[in-house]
Amino acid sequence: MTCRAASGLASLLILAAVLSGCKVVNTDNQIANDQGPPGGPPALPPYPMRAQMAEGDRLHTAMDGAALFSNRCGACHLAGGMGTNLLTKQQMAVGRPPAMGLLTNREDLTADYVKAVTRMGKGAMPRQTRVDVTDAELDRIAAYLGKGK
Amino acid sequence: MKLTLPPGLSPQGFDAAVTALQGAVGAGWVLTSDEDRDAYADIYAPGPETLWGASGAVAPGSVEEVQAVVRIANEHKLPLWTVARGKNLGYGTAAPRMPGCMVLDLGRMNRILELDPVLGYCVIEPGVGFFDLYERIQADKLPLMMSVPGNGWGSVLGNALDHGIGYTPYGLHAKNLCGLEVVLGTGDLVRTGLGAMSKNHAWNLFPFGYGPTWDLMFSQSNLGVVTKAGIWLMPEPETSLELNLDIPQAEDISWVVDTLTPLKLGGIIDQSIFIPSWLGKMVILGQRKDFWDRPGAIPDWRVAELLKEHDLGYWKVQIRLYGDENVNKAKAEVVKAAFRQHLDTPMQEVWWRKGDPTNIMDTTLGVPSAVPLQMGDWVGGKSAHLGFSPVVPATGRHVLSQLRRSRKIISDHDVDFYASFTIGGRFCNNVNMLMYDRDNAEQVARIKQLFNALIADAAAAGYAEYRTHLGWMDPIADTFDFNDHALRRMTEKVKDALDPNGILSPGKQGIWPSAYAAERGKALA
Numbered sequence: 001m002t003c004r005a006a007s008g009l010a011s012l013l014i015l016a017a018v019l020s021g022c023k024v025v026n027t028d029n030q031i032a033n034d035q036g037p038p039g040g041p042p043a044l045p046p047y048p049m050r051a052q053m054a055e056g057d058r059l060h061t062a063m064d065g066a067a068l069f070s071n072r073c074g075a076c077h078l079a080g081g082m083g084t085n086l087l088t089k090q091q092m093a094v095g096r097p098p099a100m101g102l103l104t105n106r107e108d109l110t111a112d113y114v115k116a117v118t119r120m121g122k123g124a125m126p127r128q129t130r131v132d133v134t135d136a137e138l139d140r141i142a143a144y145l146g147k148g149k
Numbered sequence: 150m151k152l153t154l155p156p157g158l159s160p161q162g163f164d165a166a167v168t169a170l171q172g173a174v175g176a177g178w179v180l181t182s183d184e185d186r187d188a189y190a191d192i193y194a195p196g197p198e199t200l201w202g203a204s205g206a207v208a209p210g211s212v213e214e215v216q217a218v219v220r221i222a223n224e225h226k227l228p229l230w231t232v233a234r235g236k237n238l239g240y241g242t243a244a245p246r247m248p249g250c251m252v253l254d255l256g257r258m259n260r261i262l263e264l265d266p267v268l269g270y271c272v273i274e275p276g277v278g279f280f281d282l283y284e285r286i287q288a289d290k291l292p293l294m295m296s297v298p299g300n301g302w303g304s305v306l307g308n309a310l311d312h313g314i315g316y317t318p319y320g321l322h323a324k325n326l327c328g329l330e331v332v333l334g335t336g337d338l339v340r341t342g343l344g345a346m347s348k349n350h351a352w353n354l355f356p357f358g359y360g361p362t363w364d365l366m367f368s369q370s371n372l373g374v375v376t377k378a379g380i381w382l383m384p385e386p387e388t389s390l391e392l393n394l395d396i397p398q399a400e401d402i403s404w405v406v407d408t409l410t411p412l413k414l415g416g417i418i419d420q421s422i423f424i425p426s427w428l429g430k431m432v433i434l435g436q437r438k439d440f441w442d443r444p445g446a447i448p449d450w451r452v453a454e455l456l457k458e459h460d461l462g463y464w465k466v467q468i469r470l471y472g473d474e475n476v477n478k479a480k481a482e483v484v485k486a487a488f489r490q491h492l493d494t495p496m497q498e499v500w501w502r503k504g505d506p507t508n509i510m511d512t513t514l515g516v517p518s519a520v521p522l523q524m525g526d527w528v529g530g531k532s533a534h535l536g537f538s539p540v541v542p543a544t545g546r547h548v549l550s551q552l553r554r555s556r557k558i559i560s561d562h563d564v565d566f567y568a569s570f571t572i573g574g575r576f577c578n579n580v581n582m583l584m585y586d587r588d589n590a591e592q593v594a595r596i597k598q599l600f601n602a603l604i605a606d607a608a609a610a611g612y613a614e615y616r617t618h619l620g621w622m623d624p625i626a627d628t629f630d631f632n633d634h635a636l637r638r639m640t641e642k643v644k645d646a647l648d649p650n651g652i653l654s655p656g657k658q659g660i661w662p663s664a665y666a667a668e669r670g671k672a673l674a
Binding site: 080 | 175178184187188190206208242280287302516518522523525526531
């Protein structure tokens, strides 16, 4: 998954780096999606389906951190998402590889930092309410992402 | 954020209301910490967030719990501010018009109750997001295509009820609503249209009722809390053909609109046609400082250079045809012939056929995305945006007049010009995105001045906004001045009749109940 995600990200970065005004005539969309238009930027990645929420009491969730992250944070933080795109730029600006734009690839996040940014916001990241993500859900997401010391 | 109490409520009264709410929905779903109040604030607030500060939030999980919350609010005189998912970015996010309101957050009510691929409709609760509905349609492999707005993070119903727009043939989202279930200000429960008959089979299919039809009375409205509704969905087309064309000059928008409107009204083009200016393409390529590193608006000569360097036109016309392949081919010839009268450049054509993959930003193929929000990064810092959105007749004359006036005012305030015109039928929604860094007080002050100047100018010229931020809801309502604001007076009579304590979203779109009439004109941006 990481490999595919990284390749999608690389495509996005190249897209961001080159220009979008290429001229394509009668390009079949399948080819465009597989390879990108000839002479133009590579294609954007496909929509990443999120994990589904399980039934049950969200205040005492039984879901695991990975699934919760996918569902609650996935609108922006999966491959090609808004948060991923902005973080990729930020990570590259400090000399780190583009794949570090995906939070799941980061080794330097701590659980407390994840919780703080979720609740307090940071840059373009809005504060998340406790309906967006409950404390119990955030505990598990933070534990899942927080691989740093 | 510290606790702000609503007018007339004591701290003891507030505590009693909170205790009662906890009893109704469970203690874990009544959110009243300082941190909670911050989370419900407007992250793009043009000014201090406390101007529109909530006292907290309550999140019911069912219609019965909504009714209980409304009854408690009446008993304790605790005003509520209803949000579906609270992602109305640029228009106030989840924050209330009147400080001290308790946000009634319907985000937990997120069931997809019906999803019918044969007649193309669903019945959903307000907490269902565009991502949720899209994924369900994909997972069940249903031949349906959604219409999604620029920001797909929000609620399907919330967006439709706030008159949101998308870019497919179903782009006028409020028109897709059919059959609403509503909790009134007294806690009573009604269903509109044919839903007024118990177990009616066509509730979400027939757009009228028996007698007066009330569905849209609950849109951009504080007359009730919509707890579920029918939404029409487009059958997935066999093919879709995208025709792209860069339009060189700003004032070309006049002939572009005069070319497209007859095609739209004549049934050649079905979609709501989105025509963004060049900055819409630049914002995802980098930050403003990468292209212009001085304060003030990017001057015209530099804009010309940038368009050349990046091979962009001033406008991007992106037309999408939906349906049978042969029909689309024939329609494309009509469209191309119409444009050839003005421009020799061939249109870029991209086919999509049922079963082809889509990408993460294919919003015109109904894929929800939050990526367009990246535009905020253009100005950097704590980026935010406001949308100034007048509605103009879909003719070159009106569009050009609005463009010239708003472009000059925006330029006079040293702000970058980023506009789009979306032809929805006989009218265009002209959205002018005004981007600013919330941490820069001077920029915030300038944006507010600019916004006020734009409202005054558009109203004087005979154009109104279709939607606005909390801080301008009263000033915009003031511009609807026919016969001494007769429509507002009528709506406020209805408001008082349906919601005698005025506890539902006081001040929404400038409609104030008698109970809080003294708050009109306060907490402006």
